[in-house]
Amino acid sequence: MYKVKKIFHLAYGHRLLNYNGKCENLHGHNGVVEVSLKAAELNSEKMVMDFTELGAKVKRWLDENLDHKVILAKADPLAPLLAAQGQKCFLTDENPTAEVLARLIYDAARKDLGLPAAKVAFWETPTSVAAYKE
Numbered sequence: 001m002y003k004v005k006k007i008f009h010l011a012y013g014h015r016l017l018n019y020n021g022k023c024e025n026l027h028g029h030n031g032v033v034e035v036s037l038k039a040a041e042l043n044s045e046k047m048v049m050d051f052t053e054l055g056a057k058v059k060r061w062l063d064e065n066l067d068h069k070v071i072l073a074k075a076d077p078l079a080p081l082l083a084a085q086g087q088k089c090f091l092t093d094e095n096p097t098a099e100v101l102a103r104l105i106y107d108a109a110r111k112d113l114g115l116p117a118a119k120v121a122f123w124e125t126p127t128s129v130a131a132y133k134e
Contacts (some may be wrong), residue, residue, distance in 0.1 A: 003118060004048045005036040006055055008075045010017075010067040014096045017073050026078070028068070029124050034064065035109055038118035049115070061131050065108075071096040098130035106132045 007122050013028040035058050038047040072079045074091045094100050102122040109117040119133035 001038055001042060002048045003036055003038045003043060004054070005034055006051060006058065008033040008055075008062055009033070010062050012066055012069055012071050013020060014071040015061060015076070015078070015099065016095045017076055018071070019095065029123040032123035033058075034119075034121040034123070035105070035115070036116060036121075037116050038121040039116055050123070054115070055092055057115065058109065061108055062105075065090055066105075071101070097127065097130070102130045102132040106134075 010031050010033065011028065012031060013026060014023075015026045015134055016023045034069050035054070037048050037054065042048065069088045069090045070078075070082055071090045071092065072082075074089075074093060079089055079091055090096075090106065099122075102120050106117055106120040107121065107124065109115045119131055122130040123128050125128045
């Protein structure tokens with residue numbers, strides 16, 4: 001099995017509902033996303049996928065959806081207030097934890113971008129990472 005990984009950086013704000021701790025307050029992160037692909041065979045160029053193509057696809061999706069956005073649960077009462085002020089928000093079905101964001105990006109890579117994603121890791125801070133793989 002061949003595997004490749006590309007790393008992306010993004011900035012975002014979020015908060016967690018019904019959480020007792022610092023993350024209940026609106027705050028920001030400089031996150032890192034690692035997208036790993038797998039393939040049993042290499043393509044005609046002897047690659048799992050060209051890093052340039054992988055980077056362009058994932059970066060475009062991150063830029064359009066998460067980078068420099070406020071990421072909130074759909075149930076968050078701040079969401080309509082921020083939207084009314086013209087703030088770009090991305091709304092999740094659940095609290096936007098690192099685990100939820102790792103799964104969200106994994107699903108988007110597989111379903112929306114058609115990538116053979118094996119795993120997505122989401123670094124919320126330099127010492128805290130969550131990952132998702134099937």
